[in-house]
Amino acid sequence: MRRNAEFYGKLFASTFYISAFTFGGGFVIIPLMKKKFVEEFHWLEEDEMMDMMAIAQSSPGAIAVNASIIIGWRLAGLPGVLISVLGTVLPPFLILSVISVGYTAFQDNRIVKYILRGMQAGVAAVVVDVVIQMAGRLIKKKERFPVFMMCGVFVAAAVFEVNVMLLILVCGAAGAATVLTGKNRAGKKGGGKK
DSSP, rough: OSSSHHHHHHHHHHHHHHHOOOOOOGGHHHHHHHHIIIIIIIOOOHHHHHHHHHHHHHHHSOHHHHHHHHHHHHHHHHHHHHHHHHHHHHHHHHHHHHHHHHHHTTTTTHHHHHHHHHHHHHHHHHHHHHHHHHHHHHHHHTTTHHHHHHHHHHHHTTSOOOHHHHHHHHHHHHHHHHHHHHHHHHHHHHHHHH
């Protein structure tokens, strides 16, 4: 792909559009970015995109900004980062600026409350869709440990109300251990062939 004005324009417009319609947090951005950068533009592979989203989620800060930094860097280096971050940050900045002007008029408005409740339902559906897609990919690859871990974390958080920070640390350690043991096994197999 050529890094010309058209490319940068598409990158800015895409991140601006995605950010403008991402209501409800960072998990909502995952399917939108996947559709845009993997399915529509074919700039990234699906596995690569999911790895980037995992990094964005596990890094401190807003998932949308983290994801735009990672994707921008992957696609076009520092100029890509600057353009994608600008596209991601600009819509919330503009929307919050407008809302802050008329906040007192809207805070007790019944219609606005119903609209926000409807958006919450839509966000919940998108998050469930992301979980189902991610679980489906793991099941297709016949990777049992991540599926077991996902179910265990859900039960720990929803039923036993375990602190989310503890769950993140445990999952990070388990993921690192899985990768390291996988590399060790691959190294031993490679060493045996020589």
